[in-house]
Amino acid sequence: MSKELNIWLDNLLEDIESVQFNRKSSRRVRVDVASEALPALLELLQGHASYVHLSAITCVDWIDDDEFELVYHVWSYETRSLVSAHTRIPRDPGVYLSIYDLYQPAAFFERDIHEMFGVYFEGSPDMGRFILTEWDGPPPMRKEFDSESFVNQTFTWEQYHPQWLKDIEEEGGGITTRPEDVR
Amino acid sequence: MSTIDNIPVRHETPVAETGSKRSNPLAHVFDELVNFCRSRSLFMLHYCTGCGAIELPPAMTSRFDMERLGIQPMVSPRQADILLITGYVSIKTLKRVILTYEQMPAPKYVIGICSCTVNGGMYWQSYATAKMLKQYMPVDIYIAGCMPRPEAVISGLRTLMDDIESGRADSWKKYFQNYDYYLGNQQQLFGEHWQTPTDIIAEAHHYELITEQTLGEHTALLEKHQKPLDALEMRLTGKEKQKT
Numbered sequence: 469m470s471k472e473l474n475i476w477l478d479n480l481l482e483d484i485e486s487v488q489f490n491r492k493s494s495r496r497v498r499v500d501v502a503s504e505a506l507p508a509l510l511e512l513l514q515g516h517a518s519y520v521h522l523s524a525i526t527c528v529d530w531i532d533d534d535e536f537e538l539v540y541h542v543w544s545y546e547t548r549s550l551v552s553a554h555t556r557i558p559r560d561p562g563v564y565l566s567i568y569d570l571y572q573p574a575a576f577f578e579r580d581i582h583e584m585f586g587v588y589f590e591g592s593p594d595m596g597r598f599i600l601t602e603w604d605g606p607p608p609m610r611k612e613f614d615s616e617s618f619v620n621q622t623f624t625w626e627q628y629h630p631q632w633l634k635d636i637e638e639e640g641g642g643i644t645t646r647p648e649d650v651r
Numbered sequence: 652m653s654t655i656d657n658i659p660v661r662h663e664t665p666v667a668e669t670g671s672k673r674s675n676p677l678a679h680v681f682d683e684l685v686n687f688c689r690s691r692s693l694f695m696l697h698y699c700t701g702c703g704a705i706e707l708p709p710a711m712t713s714r715f716d717m718e719r720l721g722i723q724p725m726v727s728p729r730q731a732d733i734l735l736i737t738g739y740v741s742i743k744t745l746k747r748v749i750l751t752y753e754q755m756p757a758p759k760y761v762i763g764i765c766s767c768t769v770n771g772g773m774y775w776q777s778y779a780t781a782k783m784l785k786q787y788m789p790v791d792i793y794i795a796g797c798m799p800r801p802e803a804v805i806s807g808l809r810t811l812m813d814d815i816e817s818g819r820a821d822s823w824k825k826y827f828q829n830y831d832y833y834l835g836n837q838q839q840l841f842g843e844h845w846q847t848p849t850d851i852i853a854e855a856h857h858y859e860l861i862t863e864q865t866l867g868e869h870t871a872l873l874e875k876h877q878k879p880l881d882a883l884e885m886r887l888t889g890k891e892k893q894k895t
Contacts, residue, residue, distance in 0.1 A: 600779075602743055602841075608778050615778045619771075622840070623782040626770040 473547050477517050495549045503564065506555045510540060510570055513553075518546040522567075525577035527585045531611040534559045536587055540567070557587075566591035584609035682818075689732075689758065690815035693808075696731035697724040698751060701738020703765040703798040710801040722808055728754040733811070736790075738798070739767035739780045742840060745787060749837060752788050752826075753849035757858060759823045760811060763793045764804065772797060786836040789822035789829075827851065827860035831867030838869055844876050 474494075481489040481499060487509065488500035501509050513519035523541040530537055533556075540553045557564050566589040567574045578589040579598045586607035588595065597603075606613050636642055695717075699707070711717045711724060725731045728751045740748055752761065763784045766772035771782035784790055791814065794807035814820035826833060830851050838845050852870065855861050 602746075603779075605778070613778075616776050618778050619776060619782075622778075623771070624786070626783055 471547075473517060473544075474549065477547075497549065497551045499551060499553045501553055501555050503555045503557050506538075506540070506553060507565055507567060507570070509553060510542065510567055513542055513544075513551060514570055517544065519544045519551055521545065522571035522573050522577075523550065525574060525581060527581045527587060527609075529559075529585060529609065529611045530556075531559070536562060536585065538564065538581075538587075542571075562587045564589055568592050583607065586610060686816050686818055690812040691721040693720075693722045693733050693760075693812070693815075694725035694731045695722055695733040695735055696728055696751065696755070697726055698728075698734070698748075699737050700740050700744050700748065701736075701765065701767060703737035703767075706764075706798050706801050706804055707735070707737065710804045715801045715805055717805065717808065720805070720808065720812065728752075729756065731755055732759060734759065734761045736761065736763050736768050736784055738765045739772060739774050740784065741779045742781055743779075745781045746841060749787060750847055750849075753847050753851060757823060757854075760791045760815070760820055761788055761822065762807060762811065763790045764796075764799060764807075766795060766797045769793055769795060781840065787833060787840075789825040789833075791820050791822045824858075824860055827855035827858060827865060828862045829864045830855060831864055831869050834873060835867075835869040838872065843872055846873060846877050848880050 477497075478489070478491060481487055481497075486502050486505050490498040490500075492498055499509065510519075519542040521543040523543050524539075526539045526541070528537040528539070535556045536559055537554060537556050540555075541550060542553070543550050562585075564587060566578055568578070568589075568591060575593050576598075578592045579594060579596070581587050582589060582592075582595050583598045583600055584607055600608070605618070608615065633642070709715055717723065722733070728734075732755075734748075734752055734755060736748065752759070761784075763769065767774055767780070768784040768790070771777075771780060774780040775782065781787065792807055792811055794803055796803055799807070811820060834851075852861075852865065855865050
């Protein structure tokens with residue numbers, strides 16, 4: 469039964485024009501879809517093709533293309549396969565539709581993405597702070613946020629050549645292998 | 652600070668007597684005995700911050716057996732002597748670590764385990780982790796490594812025991828003596844409205860560890876923003892209604 473469902477799904481997805489279909493293996497399918505069509509595709513997968521489990525929603529920041537890529541991973545227990553639906557949304561308003569009405573666990577993933585990337589999901593039940601409750605900077609996973617310069621501004625560093633090491637070096641000792649020699 | 656007078660212990664020990672404490676030679680012997688006993692019954696607060704905590708179960712249990720040295724885990728900070736910082740401290744965790752540290756009773760020792768407590772370790776680039784633990788609280792010893800093996804943990808604890816016995820491990824005094832420095836670093840990270848329920852300045856008065864570095868611009872800022880903490884309300888309800 470499960471094989472039949474897979475073949476049926478493959479044929480269907482290959483026939484839809486706006487969907488770019490790519491079967492990676494017997495258990496993995498990659499689908500590239502326009503952002504307008506994604507909720508409809510997920511509804512089809514959940515309602516008619518037994519993809520009832522939303523594993524994760526991930527976000528990729530393509531800063532050069534000025535786009536966010538959202539990847540919805542849905543899993544079917546019947547066919548034992550994972551469909552990854554990729555879609556791209558423009559970076560500037562960074563607003564997309566929530567799929568909370570289809571998959572309720574999406575609320576957590578969307579809240580997390582909102583916190584880390586600043587993408588707002590319309591219709592999601594709670595877009596409040598999730599883990600970074602005491603953070604008031606910009607969303608830290610966006611590519612324009614330079615974590616290294618933030619760290620250099622905020623923190624100071626331990627000295628790598630302190631006085632006690634100089635004393636050891638005067639007696640003829642010291643570090644035999646430096647980190648830059650190993651790298 | 653207004654609450655100094657509320658601490659009853661201060662009135663019980665007059666200041667004049669403390670000057671003649673050291674004149675009795677037997678008192679020094681007693682101190683050595685106390686240090687000896689103290690170094691052999693250490694309660695370690697069971698508070699694990701990062702990945703280094705995974706090396707503690709083998710160090711505690713039968714293989715390496717920390718308890719043969721008199722070290723055992725303890726559940727509450729009020730009863731603990733050692734605060735082990737096992738790995739990276741995120742800024743959120745650091746707040747809780749400082750609250751915990753300030754709650755511990757006075758001869759208290761901090762051990763920084765793993766590279767992360769020294770200089771950020773492999774999280775040096777992360778926006779979310781604090782880098783140098785010793786900027787926020789005085790650290791007695793560091794056990795370097797990523798992560799240190801249980802042998803290294805045991806060895807570090809033995810060093811701490813020697814330090815306690817010889818009286819070298821007195822970093823808890825530095826927190827009172829240089830409170831302004833530590834508070835300044837905490838305020839730089841958490842914002843100027845940072846305050847803890849523990850009144851460190853009053854405690855410093857109590858231990859007679861007030862120095863020039865205890866009070867300064869940062870404690871003045873703290874005093875400006877500090878909201879007085881109300882005593883917790885105690886209520887007993889429900890039982891009487893059931894009886895009638």
